[in-house]
Structures are given as structure tokens and as C-alpha cells.
Amino acid sequence: MESFNKKMSLINYLKNSGFIKTKKVEEALINVDRANFVLSQYLSEAYEDKPLPIGYGQTISAPSIVAYMTELLEVNEGNKILEIGTGSGYQTAILSYLVKEKGLIVSIERIKELSEMAYKNLERLGLHKNVKLIVGDGSLGYEEEKPYDRIIITAATPVVPKFINMQLKNNGIAILPLGTLEEQKLAIIRKDEFGNIELRYDISVIFVPLIGYEGFKFGKEETN
Numbered sequence: 584m585e586s587f588n589k590k591m592s593l594i595n596y597l598k599n600s601g602f603i604k605t606k607k608v609e610e611a612l613i614n615v616d617r618a619n620f621v622l623s624q625y626l627s628e629a630y631e632d633k634p635l636p637i638g639y640g641q642t643i644s645a646p647s648i649v650a651y652m653t654e655l656l657e658v659n660e661g662n663k664i665l666e667i668g669t670g671s672g673y674q675t676a677i678l679s680y681l682v683k684e685k686g687l688i689v690s691i692e693r694i695k696e697l698s699e700m701a702y703k704n705l706e707r708l709g710l711h712k713n714v715k716l717i718v719g720d721g722s723l724g725y726e727e728e729k730p731y732d733r734i735i736i737t738a739a740t741p742v743v744p745k746f747i748n749m750q751l752k753n754n755g756i757a758i759l760p761l762g763t764l765e766e767q768k769l770a771i772i773r774k775d776e777f778g779n780i781e782l783r784y785d786i787s788v789i790f791v792p793l794i795g796y797e798g799f800k801f802g803k804e805e806t807n
Contacts, residue, residue: 586618589630591683593646596632602629603645607658611680612650620673620704628735637671639694641791644737648788653681655734655758655771655785661685663728665750666714667721667759667793668692668737672701679710688714689728691721699739722795724750731755738793739767745797753778760790764799 594612597603603612618629622644625635634642644652651675658664658681669675669692678688692698697717701735703712717725721736724746734751736744736759747757757772761784792799 584653586630590618593630593632597650598761602647602753602775603656606652607681608650608677609678611653612646613629614679614760615673615676615680615708615710617646617673619708620671620676630656637697637700641670641694641697643671643673644790645709646647649677651786652735652737652769657796658682658733662732664689664733664735665725665728666690666732666735666737667699667724669701669716670737670766671697672704673715674735675681675701675716676705676708676710678713679705682713682769684713685715687694687728688784689717689725690714690726693719693721700720707746722746722793722797726750733757735788735792737762738798739788740793741797742797743770745771747772748774748780760788762793765789779781797806 603609605726606777621629621635632645632647634645637643639680660683662682664678669690675690700717702716722744729750730752732752732755734757739760751757751774753776755774759770761769767788771783773781
């Protein structure tokens with residue numbers, strides 16, 4: 584009961600602060616419990632609005648950022664979504680819940696151990712059936728399942744990766760943190776029915792770097 588109360592307190596805070604705007608995102612955040620995606624030593628902090636370490640130099644994003652990016656993505660049931668940066672699978676699970684069984688989440692993670700952790704977390708909650716997990720360079724996207732209704736990148740990139748224009752459907756939306764290692768803004772990309780791209784900047788954020796061919800060019804050891 585105590586954990587439920589803490590979770591609902593967090594949900595109410597996210598609603599009152601404007602991070603949750605729609606009933607479907609609120610329902611997803613209630614039903615996909617963040618505590619299932621944090622390391623055991625951080626369980627007591629699962630319902631605090633802050634990022635937490637998940638190992639390998641990576642973090643699970645603060646609930647406010649997960650809620651906000653999910654709202655910006657305007658997810659619909661049946662969408663095919665490409666996620667770059669699986670982590671422990673929390674954002675993946677939220678998206679899986681929203682697209683339902685008719686949709687598909689393709690999620691790429693460069694660190695094999697995290698991808699394996701995410702699969703176990705998703706499987707435990709029954710949210711793995713409409714998810715395809717890939718270990719690889721997320722900065723290149725995933726050609727095999729293109730085009731995507733939505734693309735979300737949960738790691739900072741210095742430029743908009745080229746794959747977004749090539750793999751995002753017309754009338755699609757992409758969200759990503761864009762900028763330097765020290766300072767980024769959420770970039771919202773909309774592709775209209777004719778394939779024209781519109782980019783606008785939103786709130787300031789700080790994410791771990793996207794390492795890869797179209798991301799930051801340094802090795803795994805420097806991010807741990």
C-alpha cells in the first residue's frame with residue numbers, strides 16, 4: 584500500500600505539473616510500474632522524479648521526462664515505433680502498453696547486457712510480445728522495419744541522424760535530445776504528408792550521449 588501511495592503521489596505531481604496531459608499516458612504510467620525497471624539498490628527511490636543509474640554508465644530517465652516525451656510523441660494504438668536507447672526497458676514498456684497488440688516497438692540498445700535486462704523486465708510484465716529488441720548502433724536506426732509512425736531517441740545526439748528522414752513515415756513524429764554533451768534541447772520533428780520536415784526546439788534536457796556512427800564518436804569506456 585505504501586508503494587502504491589508513493590506511485591499515485593508521483594502521478595498526481597506529474598499531472599499537476601503538466602507533464603501528463605492525456606488519460607492514456609496517465610493510464611500507461613499507472614499500469615507500468617517504474618519500480619520494475621530500477622536496480623534493487625534504488626527501489627526506495629523508484630517514485631522520485633529523478634534519473635537513476637541502471638549500470639554501464641546509463642540511467643533510467645526521470646518520470647517527468649518519460650511522461651513528457653511520451654505525450655509529445657502522440658502515440659496511437661497500432662503505431663510502429665522505433666526507440667533508440669532501450670536501457671532497462673521503462674520507456675519501451677510505456678510505448679508497448681500504448682500501441683497495444685496491434686502495434687510494434689523496435690528498440691535498439693548498444694549494450695547487450697542492458698538489452699537482456701530490458702527483455703526480462705518486459706517479459707515479466709507481459710509487455711514483450713509486441714517488442715523487438717536489437718543490439719546495435721542506434722544512430723543508424725533500423726532499416727529492416729522501416730517506415731515508422733514515431734521515432735524516439737533517449738540519448739543525446741550532436742546532429743539529427745540521417746536515418747530519421749529516411750525511416751520516418753509521412754505524417755510521422757520524432758523526438759530526440761539535440762545538442763552538446765553539456766547542454767541539449769528536446770527536438771520535435773514532424774514530417775508532413777508530402778515528406779517535408781519541420782523541426783522545433785522544446786525544453787532543455789540532459790541525457791547520456793548517443794554513441795555511434797551518427798552520434799558522439801567515443802568509446803564505451805569513456806561513458807562508464
